[in-house]
Structure formats: C-alpha cells, structure tokens
Amino acid sequence: MSYVTAHVLDSVAGAPARGVTVVLETAGGEPLATAVTDDDGRVPELGPETLESGDYRITFATGEYFAGHNQPTFYPYVTVTFTVQAQEKHYHVPLLLSPFAFSTYRGS
Numbered sequence: 001m002s003y004v005t006a007h008v009l010d011s012v013a014g015a016p017a018r019g020v021t022v023v024l025e026t027a028g029g030e031p032l033a034t035a036v037t038d039d040d041g042r043v044p045e046l047g048p049e050t051l052e053s054g055d056y057r058i059t060f061a062t063g064e065y066f067a068g069h070n071q072p073t074f075y076p077y078v079t080v081t082f083t084v085q086a087q088e089k090h091y092h093v094p095l096l097l098s099p100f101a102f103s104t105y106r107g108s
Contacts, residue, residue, distance in 0.1 A: 003047060003048060003049055003050050003051050003089075003090060003091060004024055004033075004046045004047050004051070004056075004058070004090075004091045004092075004093070005042070005043055005044055005045065005046060005090070005091070005092045005093070006022050006035075006037070006042070006043040006046060006058060006060075006092070006093045006094070006095065007037075007040075007041055007042045007043070007092070007093075007094040007095070007107065008020045008022075008037050008041045008060060008065075008094075008095045008097055009041055009094070009095070009096050009097065010041075010065075010097055010098070011096055011097060011098045012071075012098050012099065013069075015041075016037070016039065016040045016041025016042070017037055017041045017065055017095075017097060018037055018038065018039050018040075018041060019036055019037060019065060019068065020036065020037040020041070020060055020061060020062065020064075020065045021034065021035075021036050021060075021061040021064060022034070022035050022036070022037065022043050022046060022058060022059070022060055022061075023058065023059045023061075024046050024047045024056065024057075024058055025056065025057050025058075025059070026054070026055070026056055026057075027054065027055035027056060027057055027081060032047045032048065032051075032056075033046050033047035033048075046058070050086075051084045051086075052084070052086060053083075053084055053085055053086040054083070054084060055081060055082070055083050055084075056081070056082060056083075056084055057079050057080060057081040057082070058079070058080050058082075058093050059077050059078070059079045059080075060077065060078045060079075060080075060095055060097075061076075061077060062075050062076065062077060062078050062097060062102075063075070063076030063077060065097075066099055071099050072099060073099040073100070074099065074100045075099075075100075075102060078095060078097070078102050078104075080093055080095070080104050082106070090108075091106070092106065092107035092108055093106070093107065094107045
C-alpha cells in the first residue's frame with residue numbers, strides 16, 4: 001500500500017467521484033505523484049511508500065470533474081495541506097465534495 005491514499009465522494013450525486021485528478025506535492029510545490037480516482041472514487045496509491053516528516057499537499061482538480069458533469073462549481077481546485085510524521089504508517093485523505101462546499105478529514 002502507498003503511504004498516501006485518497007477518496008472523493010460527490011455528495012450531490014451521492015456516489016464516488018470517478019475521474020478526479022489528484023496531485024501530491026511537497027508544501028513547497030515539488031510534485032511527487034499524480035493519479036486519477038477510480039470507479040470507487042479512490043486513489044489507492046499516491047506517491048512513494050514512505051515520506052519524510054514535513055508538510056505536504058494534495059490538490060484535487062474539482063473544476064474539471066464538475067465541468068465533465070455540466071455542473072458549475074465555486075472551487076476549481078481543492079487543496080489540502082497536511083503534516084506527515086515519519087513514524088506514521090499511512091495517510092488517507094478523503095474529500096466530501098459538492099459544487100459549493102467541501103469537507104475533509106484524516107481517514108484510515
């Protein structure tokens with residue numbers, strides 16, 4: 001399993017958000033990995049098996065996703081910045097999404 005995984009749920013459709021581009025970067029903007037959510041709205045592997053302690057960010061291309069569904073949105077991208085502690089084994093970043101609101105948390 002990858003050190004970082006993600007999941008996107010479309011709360012308007014009540015379904016997983018398939019086809020969302022997800023980018024993992026250092027907090028300084030160095031790209032580490034890019035993936036696209038699968039049929040279940042998941043990115044099961046994003047980046048290396050381990051990360052050094054520090055700050056990282058995941059950017060979800062939500063504008064492209066909603067444009068593909070002919071849905072206007074206020075958020076063309078959602079960026080989540082989080083801190084990695086080297087002793088932790090896994091970081092899961094879920095995104096609950098609608099065109100005009102979003103929520104995230106540290107998942108398991």
